Amino acid sequence: MLQIFEILSSELSAIWTAPKHNSKINIEEAKTGLNFVSLGEVASRVSGQYIPEYTEVGVPYLRVDNIRQLIANFSEGDVAFISEVDASRLWKRYKCTPSDILISRTASLGKAVLTTSHFSSITLSQHVTAIRIKEEAPVLPSTVCLFLNSALGKSQLNSNAMGSTRLELSHAALEEIQVPLLPMELQNKYYDQLTSTLEKYYDLFYKIKDLLIETDNLLFKNKLLEMSFSRSYEVFSTETSQLDEYWFPNRYLPKKQSILKELELDFSCLKISDFADVSRGKGTNVSEYEKDGIPFLRTSSLINNGVDPFTDHYANQETYKKFSQPILDGDILFSMEGKIGQVALLFEKSQVVFKNHIELIRIKNMVSSFKDSKGLSGWLFLVLSGTLGKIQIQKNAVVQSTLPGLASRLRDFIIPISSIGSPFETDQMVDLGEKAFQYLTEYMEVILDLRKLQISFDSDLLSNE
Incomplete structure (x- = not known):
């Protein structure tokens, strides 16, 4: 202007x-x-x-x-x-x-x-x-x-x-x-609120990281030190009968193939499409961006196992209704292009608009090993955010035009849903999923609190001018 x-x-x-x-x-x-x-x-x-x-x-x-x-x-x-x-x-x-x-x-x-x-x-x-x-x-x-x-x-x-x-x-x-x-009384109020909220934010961030480590140890039986995903060149051969419609070397690396095969010997696995719906976000125009309102999520907005409290762009209520992307408890956002594999678990109060480089995963069918969709959503979040998710990203990502992307292959990612022969390990999976859902619920509350704090401060700043 x-x-x-x-x-x-x-x-x-x-x-x-x-x-x-x-x-x-x-x-x-x-x-x-x-x-x-x-x-x-x-x-x-x-x-x-x-x-x-x-x-x-x-x-x-x-x-x-x-x-x-x-x-x-x-x-x-x-x-x-x-x-x-x-x-x-x-x-x-x-x-x-x-x-x-x-x-x-x-x-x-x-x-x-x-x-x-x-x-x-x-x-x-x-x-x-x-x-x-x-x-x-x-x-x-x-x-x-x-x-x-x-x-x-x-x-x-x-x-x-x-x-x-x-x-x-x-x-x-x-x-x-x-x-x-500003008046010192007001400054002290914001000091107490901001420092305590930030401490809680990082406490939860590291609790979630600990759950990811536990998930990796459970799925890979502490074999992670033996795995190497470096970019060093490797010569290998593949039977033509094993090739599918997507041919690129990363998809057929023997090390990754053996990891996935071994995993399926230890765990019953399902494709994401077997128990969840996956839908792509929508493209946007610059004219739809606002300075405040409902967060517009891009791939760069998915950080720290959640969403950035403050995005670069926002949508008004009219744009939000136009995009029609209601969020339900336990919905998962997954970045599909560019910065692939950033994951966030959202809740009904998390009003957002997400762009076409992000896909939403929503549980549609329960699996018998989990008590409810909350635990299953939490477990799905941990798997996608952890080493198994990264292996499958590396196996499936291709360069589309200039950016790497997954196209529609997220639906084919395999997710362990119970242990073969070890009820104790299945119980561990369920417990990890429930803890993840609990922590991520608290995490989103803290993210919303940070937004409210900044808005409140801005309002107090204007009222004191």
Whole structure:
């Protein structure tokens, strides 16, 4: 939208950009009801460092895409790792403590993460900056983080960035950011709510990760160390009688074939299509995007074994009705293209609109080994999110045009539904599924709470202006 405004020539800085001065005008208007202070006055800041070589396991190394609104993206495949040696060098420069604020300085600007006790071992890339609020500052870290994620905060982060080919927020520009001095009673309220909600969020995230480890150990009998899914080349032959309509080497790798055959000797398995319906999301137009409303989910919106609390785009009620994608308890979303294999389990209160790179799985028939659809949904989530899901993704994904995808092959994924000869293992499967459903229910509640917190803060910010 074109906006025309005036500014005195005496107020022009050495670098003139319309967004920068428009942001200044917005801050000046807000100052009629609030006092502001610059980040440079109340905080120290330090950026991470470039590490040229990653490791398969090691110390988490957070990059730009790991910085989301309020939370960090710790999804497998999205977090890089570095060696302890490199990490030790980076820790001399910066060691994370709870209530530090992390922001990205390039590319995806306008997002800030508030750290918790779960961040003690992380390191930062050169494009991520940590902000530490001084103890004597009249503003709390939670206030700064929530403000930077507000419309007024985002506009400053984006408008202060400069660059000919890629916008970058310099340390000097970051120090100019103005943050409001809200009443301390209000700041304390948001500090308590945000820190406790974030702690619960990461507690549940790691509980779900533990369930995934238990699932892998149950299905593969602790043989995971023997498995290797590296990209090293392998020469093998396949009988033509064994070929199906899809021919590509990854589909017939002997190691993966033997893993699946051995699994079917130990467990009774069904295809997803035997007990669930699978439906594809719908394409969208840019004109259907709104700044707020019902979340529009893309593949990048599926993170941390759930959904991002804050998506880049939203839909209004009219678009939501047009897409007609009602969510029921236990529905599962699965990303089919690009970033394949991101999984989220949703509930009826999770109003979303999901795009055509995502498929929805809904239980249609119960299987005898599970007591109800909740436990079965939880178990299906664990299998798809774990090693068995990854093996089948690698076996079935093909490059479609430019992006890898699964086409309609998700329906053919095999899911163990009971143990052959071991009722105890079947009981373990049921127990894991029920626990997963319970944790994921709580997880979605926390995600919704984070959304409500940001909305509430934005409202209080406006009412105090």
